[in-house]
Amino acid sequence: MxxxxxxxxxGCGLCVKACPFGAAxxxxxxxVIGDACTLxxxxxxxxxxxxxxxERKRVDVSKLADYKGVWVYAEQADGKLRxxxxxxxxxxxxxxxxxxxxxxxxxxGNNASELADELVAHGGDKVYLAEHPALERYTTDAYTDVLxxxxxxxxxxxxxxxxxxxxxxxxxxxxxxxxxxLTADCTGLDxxxxxxxxxxxxxxxxxxxASILTPYTRPQMATVRPNVFKPAxxxxxxxxxxxxxxxxxxxxxxxxKTVETVKEVPAEAVSVEEADLIVSCGRGLKSPENLELARDxxxxxxxxxxxxxxxxxxxWMPHHQxxxxxxxxxxxxxxxxxxxxxxxxxxxxxxxSDIIVAVNxxxxxxxxxxxxxxxxxxxFKIIPALAEEIKRVKSERK
Amino acid sequence: MDIVVCIKQxxxxxxxxxxxxxxxxxxxxxxxxxxxxxxxxxxxxxRIKERVGxxxxxxxMGPPQARDALLKCLAMGADKAVLITDxxxxxxxxxxxxxxLSQVIKKMSYDVVFCxxxxxxxxxxQVGPELAELLGIPHITYxxxxxxHQDLKKVIIHRETDEGYDVVECKLPVLLTAIKGLxxxxxxxxxxxxxxxxxxxxxxxxxxIGGDPEQYGLAGSLTQVxxxxxxxxxxxxxxxxxxxPEDAAKQLVQFLFEKNLL
Numbered sequence: 001m002x003x004x005x006x007x008x009x010x011g012c013g014l015c016v017k018a019c020p021f022g023a024a025x026x027x028x029x030x031x032v033i034g035d036a037c038t039l040x041x042x043x044x045x046x047x048x049x050x051x052x053x054x055e056r057k058r059v060d061v062s063k064l065a066d067y068k069g070v071w072v073y074a075e076q077a078d079g080k081l082r083x084x085x086x087x088x089x090x091x092x093x094x095x096x097x098x099x100x101x102x103x104x105x106x107x108x109g110n111n112a113s114e115l116a117d118e119l120v121a122h123g124g125d126k127v128y129l130a131e132h133p134a135l136e137r138y139t140t141d142a143y144t145d146v147l148x149x150x151x152x153x154x155x156x157x158x159x160x161x162x163x164x165x166x167x168x169x170x171x172x173x174x175x176x177x178x179x180x181x182l183t184a185d186c187t188g189l190d191x192x193x194x195x196x197x198x199x200x201x202x203x204x205x206x207x208x209x210a211s212i213l214t215p216y217t218r219p220q221m222a223t224v225r226p227n228v229f230k231p232a233x234x235x236x237x238x239x240x241x242x243x244x245x246x247x248x249x250x251x252x253x254x255x256x257k258t259v260e261t262v263k264e265v266p267a268e269a270v271s272v273e274e275a276d277l278i279v280s281c282g283r284g285l286k287s288p289e290n291l292e293l294a295r296d297x298x299x300x301x302x303x304x305x306x307x308x309x310x311x312x313x314x315x316w317m318p319h320h321q322x323x324x325x326x327x328x329x330x331x332x333x334x335x336x337x338x339x340x341x342x343x344x345x346x347x348x349x350x351x352x353s354d355i356i357v358a359v360n361x362x363x364x365x366x367x368x369x370x371x372x373x374x375x376x377x378x379x380f381k382i383i384p385a386l387a388e389e390i391k392r393v394k395s396e397r398k
Numbered sequence: 399m400d401i402v403v404c405i406k407q408x409x410x411x412x413x414x415x416x417x418x419x420x421x422x423x424x425x426x427x428x429x430x431x432x433x434x435x436x437x438x439x440x441x442x443x444x445r446i447k448e449r450v451g452x453x454x455x456x457x458x459m460g461p462p463q464a465r466d467a468l469l470k471c472l473a474m475g476a477d478k479a480v481l482i483t484d485x486x487x488x489x490x491x492x493x494x495x496x497x498x499l500s501q502v503i504k505k506m507s508y509d510v511v512f513c514x515x516x517x518x519x520x521x522x523x524q525v526g527p528e529l530a531e532l533l534g535i536p537h538i539t540y541x542x543x544x545x546x547h548q549d550l551k552k553v554i555i556h557r558e559t560d561e562g563y564d565v566v567e568c569k570l571p572v573l574l575t576a577i578k579g580l581x582x583x584x585x586x587x588x589x590x591x592x593x594x595x596x597x598x599x600x601x602x603x604x605x606x607i608g609g610d611p612e613q614y615g616l617a618g619s620l621t622q623v624x625x626x627x628x629x630x631x632x633x634x635x636x637x638x639x640x641x642x643p644e645d646a647a648k649q650l651v652q653f654l655f656e657k658n659l660l
Binding site: 044045077140141144164165166168169171172173175176177179180181182183184185198199202203208209210211212213214215216217255256257258259260261262263264277301313319325326333334348351355356357359363368369370371372373374375376377378381382384385386388389390393394 | 491492493496518519520521522523524525526527528529530531532534536537538539540554558559560561562563564565566567568569578579619620621622623624625626627628629632634635636637638639640641643644646647648650651653654655657659660
């Protein structure tokens with residue numbers, strides 16, 4: 001229920017301009033909210049005199065069946081989809097097929113329509129497209145207003161978000177706006193016999209896994225870190241079905257103002273999240289100068305360089321290279337752990353790598369429990385020897 | 399200026415071990431600490447207080463022993479503390495936690511609400527944005543620099559992004575979530591630790607907040623944990639002795655070659 005307190009309302013009209021769905025009008029210099037209202041809350045936030053309020057009721061369990069379809073939030077920046085989007089579409093396809101319901105992508109931006117084909121090629125049946133100049137770049141307020149409204153109108157059963165910086169900002173804000181449950185950083189998603197979304201995630205610093213349901217509210221919302229699921233092979237023969245949504249955004253409804261965007265080029269050429277090969281460093285390297293050994297090896301392999309939490313905390317390496325629970329989750333073809341003991345918080349960030357190699361002087365180090373190939377010994381001798389041997393083999397092949 | 403900082407007492411997870419026999423958590427003897435990101439939030443609030451003058455109130459929801467975490471924050475320079483504690487609050491998910499905090503904080507005076515980016519035990523990073531939404535105020539996550547405009551009515555924030563950072567301005571009130579790199583939290587002096595015992599810690603129970611008890615704790619949670627299990631171990635791999643580095647390197651390169659990785 002949305003209510004306008006007529007005594008407080010000054011008839012300023014800000015709500016009319018802020019409404020993404022054209023539901024607010026003025027009549028006798030007072031705000032009137034019409035049937036097009038989706039309860040998205042944009043007017044509540046912009047009203048300077050707090051005259052508009054929304055009373056939300058929890059969804060009636062018997063009405064949960066009205067919510068249908070699996071949605072993937074198609075995060076884009078600078079005209080490119082985040083890599084996690086195709087991973088979510090791959091998983092979303094499986095979930096949608098189990099439910100025998102459609103898989104859709106929801107795309108917000110400005111002039112973003114050309115990304116629709118890509119979304120369909122990666123498994124989507126349909127693309128909901130909301131374009132507006134004010135959606136050119138991400139702001140919490142505009143994206144929350146628009147996405148909440150679209151969800152309320154189209155009633156999907158499941159909405160998946162990538163756990164990127166902005167995904168982890170948007171998902172909880174939308175969840176709180178809609179008063180629905182949200183599960184962070186899922187590593188497993190499935191549909192059970194009751195057609196509910198089963199969300200599995202690490203808990204207690206990755207020491208245990210928990211399976212979580214969202215029984216009472218819809219949509220069921222979850223975030224997933226990049227590199228957790230594999231993308232489906234793209235099929236470019238599918239034709240995009242695009243539903244363009246009529247929306248409006250008043251820039252004044254955006255309460256934050258981005259005055260500058262600074263791009264910091266990472267010191268390392270390849271980011272750990274995207275790399276196929278990673279050489280990762282731990283405390284066993286003893287001092288930051290010794291990172292050179294790992295960098296040499298990485299250069300030989302054309303691999304990215306990562307690190308464990310202790311060395312990032314010690315300032316040897318910037319945070320964006322950190323692998324583990326409080327850093328990045330990676331899933332490369334090859335992960336070489338140099339002097340990393342393998343605390344559980346590290347293991348949860350790299351255990352899905354295809355092949356894990358560990359070099360450590362301590363034969364009891366837990367990293368050896370996950371390593372496909374472990375070398376027990378002095379890494380200061382083994383790492384250079386390995387780099388040499390790889391160079392030798394590579395030059396032989398030429 | 400009034401600053402509210404939300405903190406959580408968490409187990410020092412790097413100390414948590416798994417019993418190899420039963421594959422369950424060994425919780426005995428695991429020390430409790432103030433969530434490190436929350437400590438950064440407290441530090442930033444105290445620094446603002448030292449620069450421009452402010453009253454800093456730390457708020458936590460937790461068991462009675464979470465009082466220790468509040469004492470630490472008071473020793474760091476916070477002025478007042480609120481302990482929201484009641485068995486009715488137990489088992490809360492992020493929604494129920496944010497809801498409970500919002501019910502308490504909306505009755506307080508605040509210009510800035512600080513949270514840590516996330517707690518190191520749950521790692522969800524959800525409570526901050528959910529709380530802001532329930533309070534009806536804007537928020538900025540992943541904050542690594544805070545500047546106050548000289549009129550004290552606006553903040554200028556450096557917000558970390560996946561590519562670098564954005565400079566974001568916002569009028570107060572605002573909720574900010576702190577990341578590493580915002581500051582280095584201080585170690586409280588012995589004097590301040592002693593003085594913290596004289597500061598006020600207010601206790602709030604479900605009866606004090608009022609409202610429907612079904613909204614709080616496990617009953618009010620929108621997500622429900624239905625199963626907990628330990629992750630599957632990976633299969634055993636090859637382990638070689640590296641006392642002859644050249645020899646070990648040869649074996650490893652052969653292995654990588656077979657796996658088509660070179």
